[in-house]
Amino acid sequence: MANIQKVLMEQFGYSSFRTGQKETIDSLLSGQHTLSMLPTGTGKSLCYQLPAYILEGAVLIVSPLLSLMQDQTEQLKMRGEKSVIAINSFLSFTEKRQVLNQLQNYRFIFMSPEMLMSRKVIHALKQVRLSLFVVDEAHCISQWGHDFRPDYRLLGEVREELGQPLTLALTATATSEVRRDILHHLKIEAAKEWVFSVDRPAIAMAVEQLSARREKMDRLAKLAVSLEKPGIIYFASKRGAEEGAEWLKEHGVTRTAYYHGGMNQEDRILIQQQFLRDELEVVCATNAFGMGVNKENIRFVIHYQMPSQLESYVQEIGRAGRDGRKAIAVLMYTPGDEALHSMMAEAEFPTDEQIYSYFLYKHSCSSNELMQKLSLTDVQYRFISHYVKKDAESSDEEIAQSIICKRQSRLEQKKKKREVILRWIHSNQCRREGILEYFEEKLDAKREPCCDVCGLELASYSGSSSVQEREDENWEVILASLLREKG
């Protein structure tokens, strides 16, 4: 077997491995399917990049976002690796055909799960020797595969068709239940699992319960002004993110922008770039912002509303303090936050009526006509058609019933996840301990500073520049905030 230490030095210029990298690579090289849960920002991509220089054949990487594929391919090219390709909608029809005809020329092939549903793509991949099948951000299988992006849950079928290649699933946050779900959908019977702690000692946590909108916005402005920056503020809605950014600018945090999925691609890239280059101090965002934001010095993450589940919360606050310096996560909870999530979950699925009408009209209408006629969103439409395709044998009535069943069970699962985070919010237990418990871990030693329950001093997270900024504010704002402090 090749000396992986030597490859690490020659190909990557590192002299030592970081947490979990060596373990993951060793188990892959011994031929075991591997699921690795590694802390954020510890170089997960090395886990498939290094074996690519030892194993025979190409590495296929399934990636959830176009921007992630772009980042990874650029990173590889910068290192001098030329045989890299991302097969996605950025390629023209002719480019795509060319690439598929010469797939054996590439060492690294990046693709979305949707692209893997194409017969042409599968056909081309079958002609190539695959050394490794990688699923990056593998929690997406469980988080999105059931409804939002159903092609994620068909990756197991793809793997089978490609002859069960050696597989690596990478993620930063997954409970044991989610890890089971990942392996199940990949149709992997036995895998070596490397699970490292989700605890991030550098990140302190605080939960604040606030009532009305006014009180909440005031508190937000105060936090954003005083806390050391840069920081991210998560909102549950696009409009909230936009209004939040506007509000903070009015309160003197001028280098603020908003970010959400409703913006065009160029603006999104621009904001992310500006934030990475420290040209922006604060980004007010929906959960669209995050994956692929590799920034070392984020000092705070605020949640303006409760997230939909504890896993998302851990992922989102995990973007802070990657440099190891202390950072703070503040969750601003208002009773009723949960209603928004339950609403959105409901809206994601078709109603009974829509499901039955689908079967009534499916023979006489095109898919576009169906969507229009039944006013189905594309997510709802895909949810139905996914099960129709999957279960071609059964009668319409049976399929309709199974779709309704699936919807109910998904809604219940999401509700359970909401209940978990609500219990955590209302609990008097140490926040860190609560999170670790959910991930079936034990806290080995008390962290200092830890969380609001353990007696956290938020004042120690003030930025050094905040005094200056305060002088720049107008007297009305200062007076208002003084009055609030008294009240």
Next chain:
DNA sequence: CGGCAAAGTTATATAACTTTGCCGGTGCTATATT
């Protein structure tokens, strides 16, 4: 479900109240049209 703004209603002419209507996240790809 619930927050909020705009429209409507009231007792008496502008401010305070009630009702109504609206809105709410995550992303891939293919295909047709400019």
